[in-house]
Amino acid sequence: MTILLFGITKDIIGTDTLAISDSTTIGTGKIQTVRELKSHLMKIYPDLRSLSSLAVAVNNSYAKDDKIINNFDEIALIPPVSGG
Incomplete structure (x- = not known):
């Protein structure tokens, strides 16, 4: 699974x-949901926990934590943005 980072x-x-x-597994099973992916990444990269929010897009659409993911999906991590 490839994850795009911004x-x-x-x-x-x-x-x-x-x-x-x-x-890659979490507990006794493979990563299957956005929630499990975020949890896995935050264990490996604890600084991600300091972000006020972390959105995930799956196949160019924002995804909720219960969204099922697989190795063929295009996944992107989208941090909080600011602008003016």
Whole structure:
């Protein structure tokens, strides 16, 4: 699974894309939902927890935490943005 990173998430993780292996698991099962993916990433990259929000897009649409994901989806982490 390839995850596209933007803004501060790119700075925290240190790259603009992140590959997650098909065999990556949480507890006793594979990562299957957006919630599980976020939890996994926050364990590996604890600085992500400091963000006021972290949206996830799956196939170019914002996704809720219960959205099922698979290795063929295009996933993006979208940090909080500011602008004027």
